[in-house]
Amino acid sequence: MAIPGFADTPAAHYYAVIFSGQRTEGDNGYGKMAELMIKTAKQQPGCLGVEAARNPDGFGVTVAYFTDEPAIAAWRDHIQHRGAQKLGKERWYAHYEVRVARVERSYSGPANR
C-alpha cells in the first residue's frame, strides 16, 4: 500500500541514494526544480519512490530508492537531472553528500500497516 510521503518499496534487496544537503540562502529557482526532479525521478524505470524532508534552516535529506545499480546510473545521467545537478553545484547547495547504499532489510510500523 502506498502511503503519502513514503516510498512503496519491495522486500530487500534494492538500493537507496541518500542525498543530504545544506541549501544556500534564497530560493533562486530551487523549489520549482526540486518538485520537477522528484516527479521526474519517480517516473524513471527502476525508481521505487522518493522520500524527502527539509528543516527550516535549509538542511534536507532526500532518499531515492532504485531497483538496481543500472537504474541509479540512468537517473544520474538523465539530461534534465544533469542540468539540475549543475545548478545545484553552482547555486543551490553550500554543501551536499551523496551516499549510495544497498538496502539489506526493512520494517515498518507502528503495526506493519
Add this chain to the structure above:
Amino acid sequence: MAIPGFADTPAAHYYAVIFSGQRTEGDNGYGKMAELMIKTAKQQPGCLGVEAARNPDGFGVTVAYFTDEPAIAAWRDHIQHRGAQKLGKERWYAHYEVRVARVERSYSGPANR
C-alpha cells in the same frame, strides 16, 4: 572535516539506518526525546553520525550511520532507545519505515570540500 548537520563518514563500506516517519499531531514530548536520542546515538560506539530533517507537515527522514551491523544492533537494543521506540509506536508516529543499508560509495560537493 565535520560540517554542521552532516555526518562525518569515512570511505565505504559502512552502514546507514534510514528512518522515515510521519508524526502524529502535537508534540507530546517528542521534541525533547528526539533531541536526546540523536545526542545519545552519536555517543554510541560505532555511530558515525546522524542526519535529520523534517517537513512542516510532520514527515521526516533521519539517517544514522554506523560502522557495522553489531553497532546497529547495540543501538537498537539500547535501553533508553527501547523506551523511545515504545513511545514512538504508541504516540509519536502515524507511520514509519526503517531501512538498513550498506553504503557502497559516496561523494560530496559542490567541490569535494
